[in-house]
Amino acid sequence: VEHDAHLSQITIAGQGGTHLDVAKYRLQHRFGVEVEYDRPKISYRETVQGRARASYRHKKQTGGAGQFADISLMVEPFNGPFNPPDDMKQRGEHTMETDWGAKIHFVDAIVGGVIDMQRFFGAIQKGVADALKEGPVAGYPVGDVRIVIYDGGMHSVDSNENAFKTAAKFAFRQAFREAHPAVLEPIAELEVLVPEAYMGEVLGDLNTRRARIQGMEADGVFQKIRADVPEAELYRYSTALRSMTQGRGLHHTKFARYEAMPRHVQEKLIAENAALEEA
Known part of the structure; x- marks a missing residue:
């Protein structure tokens, strides 16, 4: 559990949707705390x-x-x-x-x-x-x-x-x-371990998430994929990976750096924020 004062949000991490649902149930029924889950805000700059x-x-x-x-x-x-x-x-x-x-x-x-x-x-x-x-x-x-x-x-x-x-x-x-102002987005270093049979589907999914593949290599009976991925594109990735690999895929992420986001993505983000302010 992490509290981010700048984003005004509390983040709860879990191993998947079921794990988070169990945590929510316990908070509500054991401690009387009503919890509402929402998509995490991203720490843009x-x-x-x-x-x-x-x-x-x-x-x-x-x-x-x-x-x-x-x-x-x-x-x-x-x-x-x-x-x-x-x-x-x-x-x-x-x-x-x-x-x-x-x-x-x-x-x-x-x-x-x-x-x-x-x-x-x-x-x-x-x-x-x-x-x-x-x-x-x-x-x-x-x-x-x-x-x-x-x-x-x-x-x-x-x-x-x-x-x-x-x-x-x-x-x-x-x-x-x-x-020439720009919005910077956090980039995560992603490592994915998957059986070779699922490599094509996992790589295709990463491409839709604006990932940049940094390398691929064998790791025992698995294939290891290393990629740089915008943090915003990793929402619910554990659930997606589990579905693509029948529960056999593993992944790990860590913060790498900030980078300027592509212009079309920045314009879309600004438009979404403007719509929220007007709502």
């Missing part, structure tokens, strides 16, 4: 595959002291050292790790003191961190991006941390949408 810039000015006047913050930033993938464009020069940096295990790299490239980074760098990071929790593309957590703050403006009276927090949040979301 959002990131960018390109570089883009955006500016945002937050200005608010309500009688007394107002709020003012002007910020320009650039978003790009965080996959190595920062190679600044010709019009930027790195002056400072900070790397943070999110609750979901992603890394975010902040770069201070402000010149001439147009933003007091000693005073507002923390607020800018907090504003971006707020936006990271629900990505602009499909609402999934954002990871492995670099944010470069390179220009902006402030007011001697009206600029404060809240103003820069708000400006950073909206500037980040705008730049993210322009930086």
Whole structure:
């Protein structure tokens, strides 16, 4: 049993549908806990595959002291050292790790003191961190991006941390949408042991699950198949494998990495999420 706070779900693993039904029965009749099973949510991520810039000015006047913050930033993938464009020069940096295990790299490239980074760098990071929790593309957590703050403006009276927090949040979301965003999906390493007589059917089924076969070899009286498969495509795989092999197939999975999903799959996922929000 696992609890995932980010997905707001509790996952119960079992050896098959019957095993899960027994667990549900015991929870209801022995402990008085009503349980409803649903398809597990997948821990998708959002990131960018390109570089883009955006500016945002937050200005608010309500009688007394107002709020003012002007910020320009650039978003790009965080996959190595920062190679600044010709019009930027790195002056400072900070790397943070999110609750979901992603890394975010902040770069201070402000010149001439147009933003007091000693005073507002923390607020800018907090504003971006707020936006990271629900990505602009499909609402999934954002990871492995670099944010470069390179220009902006402030007011001697009206600029404060809240103003820069708000400006950073909206500037980040705008730049993210322009930086070729992508949805990442978790990829599992799958090993399947099956009698040779069932190899054709099992391989055909894996092809329908967007699997990439990594190798096949003999393992005693069985054949071993190694494949990389999107986690989303492995729903109820144990039941399917048991049916295809008359209960003689075995499999094991473990998380491997995140990869950008194919464009047509991403568009379908975004459309499904939009339909759920409208429902």
